[in-house]
Amino acid sequence: MRMWSRPMQFKSIHTKIALAFSCLILCTTVILSYSAYRLSTAAVTDTSLEYTKQLIDQVDKNIQTYIGNMESIATLSLSNTDLKRYLALNNPNESDGKQLANQISSYFHTIVASRNDIASILFAGSNGALVSDRTGSEFKPFSELVAQEWYAKASKGSGEVTISSSHVQHLYPDEYKWVVSISKQMPNPLPGAASGVLLVDLNYNVINDLCNQIQLGQRGYVFILDQTGDLIFHPQQQLIYSGLKFEDIPTLMQAKEGTFYTQETESNKIYTVSTTSFGWKIVGVTYAGDLIGNKKEMQLTSLMWGGIALIIALTISILLSITLTRPIKQLEVHMKQVEKGDFDIRVDVEGANEISKLSRTFNLMIAKIKELMNQTLEDQEVKRISELKALQAQIQPHFLYNTLDSIIWMAEMEKVDEVVTMTSALSKLLRSSISKGEELIPIAVELQHIQNYLTIQNIRYRNKFTYAIEVDSDLLSSSILKIILQPLVENAIYHGMKHLPERGHIRITGRRIGGMIELKVIDNGVGMSEEQLKGLTLKTRQTESGKGFGLHNVNHRIQLYFGELYGLQFESELEEGTTVTVRIPDIPPNESQSEK
Secondary structure, eight states: OHHHHOGGGOSOHHHHHHHHHHHHHHHHHHHHHHHHHHHHHHHHHHHHHHHHHHHHHHHHHHHHHHHHHHHHHHHHHHTOHHHHHHHHOSOTTSHHHHHHHHHHHHHHHHHHHHOTTEEEEEEEETTSOEEESSTTOOOOOHHHHHTSHHHHHHHTTTTOOEEOOSEEEOOSTTOOEEEEEEEEEOSSOOTTOOOEEEEEEEEHHHHHHHHHTOOOTTTOEEEEEOTTSOEEEOTTHHHHHHTSSOOOHHHHHHOOSEEEEEOOSSSOEEEEEEEOTTSOEEEEEEEHHHHHHHHHHHHHHHHHHHHHHHHHHHHHHHHTIIIIIHHHHHHHHHHHHHHTTOTTOOOOOOSSSHHHHHHHHHHHHHHHHHHHHHHHHHHHHHHHHHHHHHHHHOOOHHHHHHHHHHHHHHHHTTOHHHHHHHHHHHHHHHHHHHSTTOSEEEHHHHHHHHHHHHHHHHHHTTSOEEEEEEEOGGGTTSEEETTSHHHHHHHHIIIIITTOSSOEEEEEEEEEETTEEEEEEEEOSSOOOHHHHHHOOTTTOOOTTSOSSHHHHHHHHHHHHHOTTOEEEEEEETTTEEEEEEEEEOOOHHHHHHHO
16 A cells, blocks of 8 residues: 555566556556547558559540650651652552552661561552551551551541550451551542541550559559440450350449449449540559458557557656656757767766666766777777778789799890890889878879880780770879779789680770760680689689789788779680779869879
8 A cells, every 4th residue: 555655656667567567558458449449440451542543544644645656656657758659659559559558667677676566557448558567568448448447437536546445456458456456547638639547456455454463452453444334454354255254334334433342242443534535444443351451450450559659658657757758858869969979978867766866877888888989999990901902902923023024035045126125124114103191192103003014014925916005085183092903914914815826906995974084904715614714703703823913812902992883893704814903083183192
């Protein structure tokens, strides 16, 4: 009794929350469970129906846009001057008529080839003119063609576009395509010319795809009716025709746009109707059971716990506002400041309860996090600088040994010019490798370094290969990491040119793509198979000596300095050669100077 007489004197917030929550949840669960179920059912149904209406409206717009495009194509085709001249001929089967027919057929074929949604284009004139997108194709007899429905309707349409329902079109012998047809009479023919009708057959699969991609619950679907109530599309059209499935088409034809329910023996069916500008009705079918069943559990759970949490929060905020709300909100405010990056904040909450202990722990945690972050930043910066310095300082001793051996050999052979050229190139090469210690240098300097390197290697290998440097002049002042291209060229020589029976060729190109620079080292060496190319990973790839720069180090340097978006990419084909692409950001000279 003493405990219950002093409910607000508990020092433990956990005890206070446990008692309050237990009483409130126990009293309100039954009432809120029923109310939440009713509310969630209505909300899910309304939301699903609204979503269904939006989908049907979108199908409506897509079909209208599609038919509108076809009408535009029909109008464009009828405006063809050759077609009007063809219609004006007394005998289109003469040589002039055949020549015009070939030109018109080529024009129609160009239109059909540019669109996969057009099955065919055909023009029939009352003077016997007959031409389609298929040059030299055999048609059905002219009398049978002009007796078909599309010709008769268009002839009575006074130049208006007529749209047929889906049907099997029979224009060519032994060819039966399921299409939707658009036909139009030639407007304003030349004086004395006969009348004519243009037919554009649309692939039925386009409408089929537009409707089938719409998902309306587990059992829902979309179908289309024409102005007379005939089915243009239905996913279960054969079942409708055989009487195994029923749609309330008379009611749908009388219905305006919107949603309405029908009663069936199996379940409640919901129709959503939208009407196009040319009279087609787009109908979406959903089932009430699907609308509720798909989202009932999620909506019920969220609404139930949301309502419970709201009532509990309001009640607790009134009863415990002094002892609980103030320190929690104070701690929340400070935590939000920490989320924004302020690690100098400290929480001062007095007392002996859990919030006070949490506040002191929070202060210790923030201080430790700040200390660790500073230490991590320092360690990362030191590591980054150390790795860059180490990578830049690497150079392969065997290259120097081999070059000096080549110079000694040429001196012994009294090849003075080659000795001078090779010594000069080696001097410039070493000078650029150790000069000043800058990380970024102009691309022109890097290319000069490569020029010296290629000069040495070409002499060493006794003109085993030729080379060319084709870099856009406007890139020369942009910046690049020092000694990036040398390992790639070295790799091309050792692995591409060295085992090539004839003289090889190395080409270095460069271009700007957007805010990025692409440099490529291309060789026509032995190349790699698909398996070898897949096995070429940046972690295991090394130079011939097993140490030095290596492709891994090059890629690592680029990503250390510029980020993970940049680096190396490989392309190769066996017996054809290899291409290595270097991608770096486009850094103007003034920016590279500011980064030093």
